[in-house]
Amino acid sequence: MDFPELAARTRRFRHGAPRAISVADDGSRVVFLRSAGPTDPTEALWLLDVDTGQERIVADPGALLEDDANRLSPGERTLRERLRLSAAGIGSYALDSAGRVAIFALGGRLFRADLIHGDVVEVAAAGPVLDPRPDPTGQRLAYVTDAAAGVRRGELRVIEYDGTDTMLAGEDAGVIWGLAEHVAAEEFNRFRGYWWAPDGRSVLAARVDESRLGRWHLHDPAEPATAPTTVAYPRAGGPNAEVSLHLLDLDGGWVDVHWDRETYPYLTAVHWADGGPLITVLRRSQQHGLVLAVDPRTGETQVHAELADPRWVEPVPGTPAHLPDGRVLVGGELAHDGYDARCLFADGTLLTPPSLYVRRVVGRLPAHSGTGPADLLVEAAEGEPSEQHLFRVRTTIGGGMDVRRITPDAGWHVGAVGGNVLVVGSASLDHPGLRWTVWRGDREVATLRSFAATPPYSPLPLLERVTDRRLPAAVLYPENHVSGRRLPVLLDVYGGPGHQEVLAARSAWLERQWWADAGFAVVVIDNRGTPGVAPSFEKAIHRRVADMVLTDQVEGLTALAEKHPDLDLGRVAVRGWSFGGWLAALAVLRRPELFRCGIAGAPVADWSLYDTAYTERYLGMPEDGMDVYAHHSLVELAAATEQAQPLLLVHGMADDNVVAAHTLRLSAALLANGHPHSVLPLTGATHMAAGGIGENLLKLELAFLRTHLE
Template sequence: MISDAVRVDFPGLAERTGHFRYGAPHAVTVGADGRRVAFLRSSGPQDPVASLWVLDVATAAESLVAPGPVSAYATDRDARVAAFAREGRVFRADLVRGAVTEVATDETAEDPRPDPLGVSIGYVSHGSGSPSLRVVGPDGDRLLAGEPGNAWREHGGTIGWGVADETARRLGRDRGWWWAPDGTRILAARTAATTSLHLLDLDFGWVDVHWDRETYPHVVSVRWEDGGGPLITVLRRLQQHGLVLAVDPRTGETQVHAELADPRWVEPVPGTPRHLPDGRVLVGGELAHDGFDARCLFADGSLLTPPGLYVRRVVGTAPRPGSPSPDLIVEGTDGDPATQAVFRVRTSLGSGGAEARDATGAPGWHRAVTGGDVLVLDDVVWRGETRVAALGDLSAPLPYAPAPALERVTDRRLPAAVLYPTAFVGGNKIPVLVTLGDGPGHQQVVNDPAAWQERQWWADAGFAVVSIDGRGTPGVAPSFEKVVHRRLVDVSLADQVDALLALQGKHPDLDLGTVAVRGRGAGGWLAAMAVLRRPDVFHRGAARNPIVDWHDEPVVVAERYLGDHRDSADIYEKHALRDAGSHPALLLIGVPSRPSATADEELAFLRGR
């Protein structure tokens, strides 16, 4: 399974379900030459410590390169060299020979990354207080960019180099610096009141990247790979307009390649923008005219994906048999939002128009990584049409074999699911537990057994567990996802209520006279709102770490859903939790009056005991 170790995130339950996937391969990287596949894996289901492994594609042999702990790593272009940090020390792993050596650095390190040729290693250091960017290589360890310690203090600890700030992470960018394809320069973010980008030569030359940072303060994505200069995506503060910019690496000047606009918010497609091998620029966007409502990919303005394909992420490219033009490898959904498949998308437009072929074959929740002519699909390694190997999965089997009944309900065709206790016998009324997970913006109804382990535990505790992906959830269509803008609570609660009532028609054993609801974060906020606003439907609720006041949330999150807080005071007030802590049917967890609660305590409360 290509995923981070699955875990339960509240006390008491993990031990009962065994829901840790220790021993499963994750953090998979395929070299651009297709010769090696690097990945992390622990030694078994009881071992939380991951080690660095490599698969030789030619021989299908796995080798242990670096015993753990290795929490994260990065490789050069062909996955010949890897770098990782351990307690602030940098290590270089030769993935061809299997040797690991410590790299002497002048500062404690995090986020080490080899250059594409595997010669030097860049890293971020906090040695002077302010995050700085350093490079260690044949010329020793050098400071490439940093701020004096007093600048860090004067700006309240918010200024630094090579790191992604909270706004960037909320928008999907978790990195703050990128190597040039030839390894001679670095494109780095400087985080202060606004984010700026700078091209740094290893000989200490410096070029600023120029764009209207006041109008477009959010740097959402940065990509610099073979085939052209850097491509960046920037957004206005309210996220309703963005630009895809091509950066001249010599001068730092930018040219607008594409504009992104939406009256609610712009949702860039992960993995874009990027250069295709023929020089065209791939941009993710939305098609919302002539009856279409789709999340698509465009190459220099030409539609590449069929309108029925909801694109979730662009993985990369892979050769197309019999064609000089490669295929795009894309994770997406075609029809059923509970599934995610891996598609091969033709990049050369023929007379037949856009074409996407499902490469997975079976419904489920599939993921992919690609490099050269190698595709790792879930844990299976393919070279072209030939199955080469499977990455060894040493994890224990999942403790449950859940069988949720997946439905589409109401005239809005809301994705929903009902999960019964393992030994449930029909014909008996059963209390209902509505799970909201992380709340609006996060899918729950997915065709993935790992996603249902925690919910099966709750079901076996005596509930019919119901999950509903109301409007505001990705996977269906852009309009479905964004209709919640400025009316999140009204739309979200209406969908939960309508879907719950509709489900009773298909599942008559649901006892809607005894309905509990639970969630965390934004889901905890919605669970509390459900009990406060619709006590006729939701009789008890538990909210873990709920949002209490949206003014306290990161601005980039709050304004996406509720609009500009400066002229939307009434909307923010409508979405605030008031006097929730004293409500007898509502358990707030992770708030000052109740900082923690075990799963047993939460269960007892939801049962009314």
């Protein structure tokens, strides 16, 4: 079996690997999802008993539903698209605070698993189920309905222990309750729309009014008998969904949460634990935000912190939150007195040093001293952006900052925590996949088994920092490369905000090794705008994305060629997907003397057709700079440029994120100007281009590059 087929059948070697790790608050159980083998796409719910180190399956989708286990309702399909989940079976689950009960949806139906005794029962629900969650006490559960015959999408409902199912909130078409709107899930990583009170007696729920949004109609021409799918899409410069918050008492009480929603329309984060609800709201420009404490009795809010940046605010995931002593934890940037850092603050007091680039707050660890307030578990980088480590951060008042690195080995590490149990997931260039180890205190007590396939490659990319901007970069040669043999170059790009490609993790290089072994020197560069280096590095692209990212890619490539004389800059191709697809097409159209051809997958060809939150964050409002939008438009560039090299445009016809209109408009502009290109429409494919199409798509891409680099 060749690599493209193996990668497609194993979902890039992720089938059979544990994911979605949770730890019970008392540290007794680790809960996770995993499929049964390297080619099995159906994920089941598993549990590891920390005391015994034994694993057992809790819920097997095939045993629960047989033929219906992989059926997805429209809303579940959309939610998985936002989460970038392509696995089947149980896509997600939720626990009560003690980790004794797990709730999940399967085939649109609702299930409750007793993690102590092992019983799994179906719970009768009013309609197809979305995002079910138990209350913290485990006595009742809530869910949101998906559309079905006689059922409205977006009803928030609660089921009591005796099975009584009550609608907590619901309205006519155009208004949904308890779900995240498109930009919250796609751009702010807020995938939830309701939050239980700690005592389980009320719910903080988002009401989303999409009635102002324009309707886009997505249709796959390969299915002419199927009606188009209609979505409410928040196009750049146009209206957003109106989002409000409401405290809903299970006895029928209703309190509106008050803040200036006209000035701060974006609700980006919500946290409700002991201490009361905390929310983060942003202006539409995203240059100013507020961290607000909510009084659950009156709905009134109090400002706890302000977030401000002349470019855009970038909150830290896992914040805001209450610390045990009542202070409010906020993540943000330290950008004065010569500092250029991404840090944590407690009521304005700095908790982490400027040398630490904080990526996420995972949770709480028992104090390292054994007494006093809990420490924080934090994912962060320290000097080397290709790596991520786990750190213990002390929260005690006084004594200065105390931050200790937990993960000693090089690589990319993530964590989950509950009680005194820490679960560490470690990726490295030295081994395949993500290895999960379970620690109680300073002692390793178990590992989570992986049934994933072993990749056929052990790639060794040469990681470097190049140019005076110290861009993270890498070169990957064919396995049998002999020094002195000149190779065509494949610049494999993403380059967009919020995502890194140069990682000290083997999984990032497996497909690239296949490309290298096909006869290329593969080059990867993280330009300005990508995270991990410093806030100023990320935000230099504000309103000048195209110039910055392309300049960095070209200068980085040139600098690497000076160090690696086997890179033949007379034969350079570029490929990318999504933002990377836009960047690949931009490179071919702007720099045809360097790039001989390019592959652009799902490119954002016209930024006025992309969503509000992402586009306006980096380019500003269209009415404040139509010249900025025109400068970044591939459609206008294709119409104006006199010379262009061949482009292969690839797009999923069911893409609801970067709709196929982008590629179709770009193709029309290229055709009108006589520029060489081909269009490959992927029937039924979404933005993820999930499924088996990847296998043959890679081979077609390879044939295209070989044709145009000879």
